Amino acid sequence: MKIALLGYGKMGQVIERIALERGHEIVLKKDEFNTYEGLQNADVAIDFSVPTAAVPNISSCFNAHVPVVSGTTGWLDQYDEMAALCMAQKGAFISSSNFSLGVNLFFEINAYVAKIMAKFDSYHVAMEEIHHTQKLDAPSGTAISLAKGVIENSSYTNWTIENPENTNTTEIYIDAKRIGSVPGTHTVTYNSTVDAIEIKHTAHNREGFALGAVIAAEWIVGKEGIFTMKDVLAVSAL
Numbered sequence: 001m002k003i004a005l006l007g008y009g010k011m012g013q014v015i016e017r018i019a020l021e022r023g024h025e026i027v028l029k030k031d032e033f034n035t036y037e038g039l040q041n042a043d044v045a046i047d048f049s050v051p052t053a054a055v056p057n058i059s060s061c062f063n064a065h066v067p068v069v070s071g072t073t074g075w076l077d078q079y080d081e082m083a084a085l086c087m088a089q090k091g092a093f094i095s096s097s098n099f100s101l102g103v104n105l106f107f108e109i110n111a112y113v114a115k116i117m118a119k120f121d122s123y124h125v126a127m128e129e130i131h132h133t134q135k136l137d138a139p140s141g142t143a144i145s146l147a148k149g150v151i152e153n154s155s156y157t158n159w160t161i162e163n164p165e166n167t168n169t170t171e172i173y174i175d176a177k178r179i180g181s182v183p184g185t186h187t188v189t190y191n192s193t194v195d196a197i198e199i200k201h202t203a204h205n206r207e208g209f210a211l212g213a214v215i216a217a218e219w220i221v222g223k224e225g226i227f228t229m230k231d232v233l234a235v236s237a238l
Contacts (some may be wrong), residue, residue, distance in 0.1 A: 001077075002040035004028035004066065005047030006057040011071070013174040015046055022214060030057065044217045045076065046138040047212060050116055050136060051075045058082050058093075065222070067092035069216045071099055073141030092223045094232070097141030099212030103186075104234045106201040110188055114140050115198060118154040123190040123197070125150055128175040130185040138176040142186055147172045150188070183209075 001024045005012050008029045014028055028038035028045075038100070039045065045061045047054060051074030062070040062085050079095065086093040098104070117123055129143040139147075139161055147159035150172060154234070159172040183203040190197040203209070212229070219232045 001025070001132055001221060002027045002041055002043045004030065004039050004045040006030045006045055006047040006061075006068075007053065007072065009048070011048040011210060012046075014206045015048065017211055018210050019214050019217075022215070029195045036060050036064075039064050039066060044069065044219050044221050046070075046213050048213070055082065057221070059085055062086050062089040062091040062093075063230075065089065065091065067217075068094075068222045069099075069220060070095045071097075071213055071214055071223055072181075073144075074095050075140075079164070086226055089154050090224055092220050092225060092227070093178065094216050094220055094227045094229070096216070096229050098184075098209065099210055099216055099229060100203065100208035100231065103184075103201055103203075104212070105140060106199070107145060108150055109199060110146050111153050112188075113188070113197075114150040114153040117190050117197070120194045123155065124153075124172045124192070125167055125188065125190050127189070128177065128185075128187045130177045130179055130182045132181045132183065133178045135178060136160035138178065139174040140184070140186075142175070142184065143176065144175050146186060146188060147174060194218070 003019050003024050003026055008031045035228045045066050045068045047057045047070040049057055049072050054072040054075040057088050058068055072128055129140050131140055150156055156172050157170045159174055161174050161176055164173055175224040183205055185202045216232045
């Protein structure tokens with residue numbers, strides 16, 4: 001399989017290594033200093049760039065009829081526009097806040113726990129996410145996905161990064177921290193006056209994110225439409 005890497009930072013380099021180990025070929029390494037030359041030769045593109053580059057990268061893929069897997073976050077206010085372009089060009093698209101197998105299992109666990117805990121209003125949910133200091137968006141896309149998983153299965157209506165004074169609020173507080181070189185830690189806590197219930201995912205390195213992205217790229221080749229990691233992994237706890 002011929003892969004175009006859109007974004008060649010630390011994640012892009014790990015993806016390159018894993019892709020080569022799995023027998024694939026890299027036909028483009030796109031960064032801010034070069035062009036899309038070679039994109040037309042790719043079977044699939046993997047986008048791990050920055051928020052400002054995501055939409056140009058993704059739209060270039062659809063216009064070149066190259067399926068795209070995007071792990072870039074911080075641009076999703078334009079997601080509907082990219083989804084519409086994908087459908088217009090009969091393309092294929094997976095956008096995920098996190099491609100890690102473990103995180104996608106965590107998403108399902110989180111939604112299941114939220115559904116159970118919704119029956120007990122003595123517990124109030126809050127979240128903490130910790131990432132390396134080079135991460136540009138806060139809160140992380142993964143934290144937002146976790147918050148949405150709770151909102152869809154409870155009476156919560158929104159999330160906030162402003163610490164609410166009233167613990168009975170319908171907003172989920174996300175404490176976004178940037179520390180050292182932490183790959184990613186996400187904690188969801190249900191607090192009451194007598195105890196706390198906590199679920200947590202800790203990434204040890206970038207390997208899981210990169211492997212998941214390559215697996216998603218392998219899966220999407222030859223398909224048409226808009227998909228999620230649930231489709232790739234065939235996982236659903238609910």
